[in-house]
Amino acid sequence: MIDADGGLADDPLPDGSHRKRGRRLSEILSDIAQDGDRARVSVADIFTAMGDRAFGALLLIFAIPNVVPTPPGTSAITGAPLVFLAAQLMLGQSPWLPKIIANRSMTREDFAAIVRRISPWLARGERMLRPRMTYLVYPPVEYLTGLLCLILAIILALPIPLGNILPAIAICLFSFGILERDGLCILFGLVTFVVSLVVVAGVLFAIVKGIILLVSATFF
Numbered sequence: 001m002i003d004a005d006g007g008l009a010d011d012p013l014p015d016g017s018h019r020k021r022g023r024r025l026s027e028i029l030s031d032i033a034q035d036g037d038r039a040r041v042s043v044a045d046i047f048t049a050m051g052d053r054a055f056g057a058l059l060l061i062f063a064i065p066n067v068v069p070t071p072p073g074t075s076a077i078t079g080a081p082l083v084f085l086a087a088q089l090m091l092g093q094s095p096w097l098p099k100i101i102a103n104r105s106m107t108r109e110d111f112a113a114i115v116r117r118i119s120p121w122l123a124r125g126e127r128m129l130r131p132r133m134t135y136l137v138y139p140p141v142e143y144l145t146g147l148l149c150l151i152l153a154i155i156l157a158l159p160i161p162l163g164n165i166l167p168a169i170a171i172c173l174f175s176f177g178i179l180e181r182d183g184l185c186i187l188f189g190l191v192t193f194v195v196s197l198v199v200v201a202g203v204l205f206a207i208v209k210g211i212i213l214l215v216s217a218t219f220f
Helices: 025-033 043-066 074-090 108-128 141-157 165-180 183-219
Strands: 010-012 018-020 040-042 105-107
Touching: 025 043, 025 108, 040 043, 040 108, 043 074, 043 141, 043 165, 074 141, 105 108, 108 165, 141 165, 141 183, 165 183
Parallel strands: none
Antiparallel strands: 010 018, 040 105
């Protein structure tokens, strides 16, 4: 939503007041990628640029690589920061990352190449979202969202075959809801959370049953 003066419109808060919206994640990432004064781009740079919306941005950034099939071990690497951030969101704490995570970086050229690939999709998703049902994106409901993201992040970090895609999608939906103050996106994330648990439970059941049958066939 744009004000008449070209600025970003205010977000409605549950108490009827308003808070000024920040710039969209796609715009911020593009600006960082085009900043010729940077040699490298770190997680801390994005963290600082997003300000009070760092939770949504960082959850999204660490979840996105798991939406598509990735090399073994990727979910374990990205899952740890997700667990850390989701726990803070659940406890109502300000976002903070240890230096070992915050200082991870890549060259600006590599970062720019990634941004060019994801920006069109990210911007398209952002245009579909808007502030609505905002009582779902502020405390105390926000703390419940943090709990759900924590459960998903733990699942994502586990070495479960094909067990990372749906949890990652759910976290992305929650992240978009937090970033754009869109409660409807939070509800979609909740639905995906339930589906994720069902699918992962089915995969685990199949694995356990297969192990039991293998042991039975081998020793009995």
